[in-house]
Amino acid sequence: MAVTVRIPTPLRRITNGERVVTVSGRDLAQALIDLDRRFPGIRAKILDDRGEVLQFVNIFVNEQDVRFLAGLQTPLEDGAEVSIVPAMAGGAQA
Amino acid sequence: MAVRGLVCRECGQRFPAEAIFVCESCFGPLEVEYDLDGVRGEALRERIAGGPGSIWRYQDLLPVPRVPEWDLSPGFTPLVRAHRLGDALGLPNLYLKNDTRNPTWSFKDRVVAVALAAGKRFGFTVFSCASTGNLANAVAAHAAKAGLRAVVFIPKGLERAKVITTAVYRPTVVEVEGTYDDVNRLCLEIADEHRWAIANVNLRPYYSEGAKTLAFEVAEQLGWRAPDRVVVPVGSGNMFVKIHKGFEEFERLGVIPRQTVRMTAAQAEGCGPIATAYKAKTDKVLPVRPNTIAKSLAIGAPADGAYVLDLARSTGGAVESVTDGEVVDAVRLLAQTEGLFTEPAGGVTIGVLRKLAASGAIGPDEVTVAYITGIGLKALEAVEEVVEPSVTIKPTLASFEERVLALAGG
Ligand SMILES: Cc1ncc(COP(=O)(O)O)c(C=O)c1O
Ligand SMILES: [Zn+2]
Numbered sequence: 451m452a453v454t455v456r457i458p459t460p461l462r463r464i465t466n467g468e469r470v471v472t473v474s475g476r477d478l479a480q481a482l483i484d485l486d487r488r489f490p491g492i493r494a495k496i497l498d499d500r501g502e503v504l505q506f507v508n509i510f511v512n513e514q515d516v517r518f519l520a521g522l523q524t525p526l527e528d529g530a531e532v533s534i535v536p537a538m539a540g541g542a543q544a
Numbered sequence: 545m546a547v548r549g550l551v552c553r554e555c556g557q558r559f560p561a562e563a564i565f566v567c568e569s570c571f572g573p574l575e576v577e578y579d580l581d582g583v584r585g586e587a588l589r590e591r592i593a594g595g596p597g598s599i600w601r602y603q604d605l606l607p608v609p610r611v612p613e614w615d616l617s618p619g620f621t622p623l624v625r626a627h628r629l630g631d632a633l634g635l636p637n638l639y640l641k642n643d644t645r646n647p648t649w650s651f652k653d654r655v656v657a658v659a660l661a662a663g664k665r666f667g668f669t670v671f672s673c674a675s676t677g678n679l680a681n682a683v684a685a686h687a688a689k690a691g692l693r694a695v696v697f698i699p700k701g702l703e704r705a706k707v708i709t710t711a712v713y714r715p716t717v718v719e720v721e722g723t724y725d726d727v728n729r730l731c732l733e734i735a736d737e738h739r740w741a742i743a744n745v746n747l748r749p750y751y752s753e754g755a756k757t758l759a760f761e762v763a764e765q766l767g768w769r770a771p772d773r774v775v776v777p778v779g780s781g782n783m784f785v786k787i788h789k790g791f792e793e794f795e796r797l798g799v800i801p802r803q804t805v806r807m808t809a810a811q812a813e814g815c816g817p818i819a820t821a822y823k824a825k826t827d828k829v830l831p832v833r834p835n836t837i838a839k840s841l842a843i844g845a846p847a848d849g850a851y852v853l854d855l856a857r858s859t860g861g862a863v864e865s866v867t868d869g870e871v872v873d874a875v876r877l878l879a880q881t882e883g884l885f886t887e888p889a890g891g892v893t894i895g896v897l898r899k900l901a902a903s904g905a906i907g908p909d910e911v912t913v914a915y916i917t918g919i920g921l922k923a924l925e926a927v928e929e930v931v932e933p934s935v936t937i938k939p940t941l942a943s944f945e946e947r948v949l950a951l952a953g954g
Contacts, residue, residue: 459736460568469737495571505850506554506571510729513722515845517831535732536566538573538748538847 453481453526456533464492478511479522481532496534497522506537546579547607550749561607563666563741565748574749576607585798589768592760592799599654599757605793606757607750608661614690618653619757621645623765623913628881629894633901637911639771641762642884648685648709649919650678650840650887651758651783658754659743660686668741670695674731675744676724676779676840677706678918683743684713695740697727702839703923723834725844744782755783759790762913763800770795772910773806773861775897777889777917778818779841781848784809787915788855806910807861809852810896812836812888814868818849822863827853837868837926838888840918862905866895874898875920875927885920893917 455471465471466489473488475481479501486493496507501522503509509516510533516524526532550559554572565574588604595601599619600610622642630638646653656679663671671687672695673679680696687694694715698707699722711717720727735745743751763770770791776784788807794800811819814836821829829849834842846852856863866874871891878894879885886894893914900906920927935951937943 456733458732460566460571463568504571506566506573508729508845513726513729515725515729515831517845518833533729533733535729536571537845538565538728538732538745 451476451526451528451530453528453530453532455481455485456531458534458536460536461492461495461534464489464495475526477520477522477526478509478516478524478532481526482522508535508537509533510535548577548579550574551577563662563668563746565746576749576753578605578607580797583797585800588797588799592764599657599754602757602760605760605790606658607753608658608665611661611664611690614660614664614686616647616653616657616686616689618646618657620761623762624882624884626882626914629878632877632881633898634908635897635901635906635910635912636908638897639762639766639911639913640878640882640884641758641913641915643758643915643917644884644886644890644919648678648681649922650682651755651915651917652678652682653686654757655679655751655754655782656682656686656743659741659747659751660690660692662747662750663692663741663743664690666741668739669693670740671743672696672731672734672740673743673745674724674727676842677702677710677922678840679744680710680715680717681706681922684710684715684717687715688713697731699724699727699842703925705922705924706839709922723844724842725831725834728843728845744780752782752786755786756790756793758783758915759787760794763791763794766911768800770800770803770805771913772803773808773906773912775808775810775893775900775912775914777838777841777893777915778809778811778852778863779843779846779889781809781818781846781852783915783917785848785851785855788859804859807855807859808896808900808906809856809861809863810893811863811865812838812841812868812871812892813865814838815842815844816865817844818846818852819863819865821849821853822856829853836871836888837923838871838892839923840887840889841892862900864896864899866892866899870895870899872926872930876930878916879920884916886916887918887920887923888926889918890916890920891926 552567
């Protein structure tokens, strides 16, 4: 399945400035593996050591938060749009 | 106001003070870091007391200076001793922070004023936001005053008055077919592609600092001390976290004595992801699809959710939620006892206050401050069907005596 992945600004250094990348995969996990094959190191910015999505990263498939879908197992249709977005917290305890 | 730069809250990496909001290494949130060496509590108290009657009296602890020509003078709103509501709830030391008394009638004017001043510094010409209603209001008004273009994004289906009181300032109002969480994601994507000042996205490190003034004012108004407890309505959780930070900064600088403020978060049951996590004793906030009349709090994936949980637990506070029915009851109770008409967000606050007072979770001796952050006039829908209808009479004494006198208890 060919799917597009929208790359957020903080990760564009790894993709040499590319904003939208086409990868393949039957589910989100596979698509991220393919993305990492093309841009080594990018997966580690999105997933932790146990392979879970990092706290400050949200992933959407066709505008749906994957936490409402099947997470990394969310299946991808041909032409699906994956968007990686910062979770954007703004607070601190100083 | 001496800003050192931005620092990642998670990994500590430093960045220059620009229009950026996430850490390039870890996606953590960026925070303004100040140079407060040599700032002394007593001198600061004096400078504050001599400052303007607005948020700008706390300029030393804000990331940007006031822009006089653009100033709508937000903040420095009344802190009211709530005798009658306190009687009703068994809380003799109850105060209300009446933040409906702002230029666009919500606390959002505080954060927007700071974001706008930062936006000017960075040379933006379009001022924008992802809003549940009140933020759009504040952005539109502030942009009008500053002569900037405003484009505000809101979810479809907000209260009528919230849309009209925004549109009147002549921004472009964009209704997005989806929830606030959809609007928020879209605005994050827009910020990546277009050089716009999106107040709560790429200006978020500056914007969010404005909410500290809600703590500064309360401490000053209580006679330079923190309350024992605050009850704060929570959407994204930004205000909650920054109120805590405000008290903490005042303490660290010796402006007020050290004291733990029990941070108590109020959510609507129809959108209570943080309350759910709190009760389940987990530290993972799972997103929900909002369904509540408290539309200004209808954020299903709260950005600061984990920090809210953490603070509520570590300070001995709580996270509690109330049903829409309890929200409406609380809006009416507040109006009837204190003469203050809040939108449902304030009903959430008072509803939670009432619930925690009834269960004994809030002790009667506690000096408690409840934040009323938005005005009822913008959300008449919430109460229009439950308020008593008017009595219609003929313009005669007989009609008055027949139909009114008994009602007035006369
Ligand atoms: C009136 C009112 N109160 C409270 C909030 C919640 O603020 P926050 O998103 O910072 O938690 C909002 C805005 O979203 C609001 O409009
Ligand atoms: Zn970081």
